[in-house]
Amino acid sequence: MFSDYHTHTLYSNHGSGHPRELAAVAVEKGLLALGFSEHFPLPENVTEPTGGSANMQWDQIELYTREVREAQEEFDGKIKILLGYEVDYLPLFDEQMRANLAKYPADYFVGSIHIVDRFRSDHENWLIDYNNEMFAEGVNDQGGGVAVYTRYYELIRDFARKYDHRIVGHLDMIKKFNINKRYFDTDSEHYLSQVEMTLDVLKETGKIVEINTAGAYKDIGEVYPSDKILQMVLHRRLPVCLSSDAHKPDQVGRDFSATWKRLVRMGFEEITGL
Ligand SMILES: [Zn+2]
Ligand SMILES: [Zn+2]
Structure with missing residues (x-):
């Protein structure tokens, strides 16, 4: 029996879809x-290069909350429904983010x-998962693939230490457009050492690593995180969902049975729930 927290x-x-339809x-x-x-x-004065289409807007949050609570009532006794948020980490706007989060209590993050x-060029925030062009531009702007993944994993470690968000989303999403290792080598010692340092922090801070089946449908065509990283997760006995x-x-619960069978063959024994 599975649960889906993302x-x-x-x-x-x-x-697309209202909460009750997903439920x-x-x-x-x-x-x-x-x-x-x-x-x-995102905090009020954060600009993103997509015209604000990548995140919920402030005037939508109340309706979202209400619809999730209504779904909870409607499906009471049939399934446990939780209200959560997927939260970004922007060091420059951290104080604001923290204050905003405090205003919207949730069951988990x-x-x-x-x-x-x-x-650097326009001071807009760089979305790493938007499209190929934007990813290439960011890599170029920030000094190459190694610099980019190093910073990416550093940001994960930072937010893991600062926040008690229970789940870490799509751990190696930085690979999304790295087709054929075009920007960096995910098998290199340096890349894997960054991942290792990050997993150590996640272990220390009690995080759950999600195994995100959507990755298989993205450009890279592979679950987040990769099998290599999953072996490292297993070795450290980090909780997973x-x-x-x-x-x-x-798409709710997509590929869960097949993915879990594969994980069991790798040696995973347990899924952690909230
Ligand atoms: Zn998401
Ligand atoms: Zn996400």
Whole structure:
């Protein structure tokens, strides 16, 4: 029996489906729990290069919350429904982010890095998962692939130490556009040492590493994190959960049975729930 703690709705502005529609699919698939983790709105004066389409907006948060609570009532006794947010970490705006988070209590948080500092050229925040062109531009702007993944993993370690978000989202998403190791070598000693340092911090701080099945449908075509990293996770006995990162109802719990079978063959024994 599985639970899915990483899902999006129409309130992400790039997803679809109301919370109750995702909940209906989750019940149909026999999930034990469904967590909604809409992108927490970015601090007010943060600019992103997508015209604000990558995160929930401030005027949507109340409706999102209400619809999740309504789904909780509607499906009471059939499934456990949790209200959560997927939260970015922007060191320059951290005070503001912290104050904003305090105003919106939730059942849990997924901490994820989608922004790796700013473009030097225009001071806009760099979304690492938007498209190929934007990724290439960021790598070029920030001094190459090694500098970029080093910073990416450093940001994960920082937020893991600063926040008690329970789950770490798509741990190696920095690889999303790194087709054929175009920008950096994910098998290199240096890359893996960055991952190792990060996993040590996640262990220390009691995080759950999500195994995100959406990665298989992205350019890189591989679950987040990679098998190599999963072996390292297993070796450290870090708690793991499965997540779909669904952006529409029929993606809830996607590929969970097949993925878990594969993980069991690798040696995983247990999924951690909230
Ligand atoms: Zn994400
Ligand atoms: Zn997500």
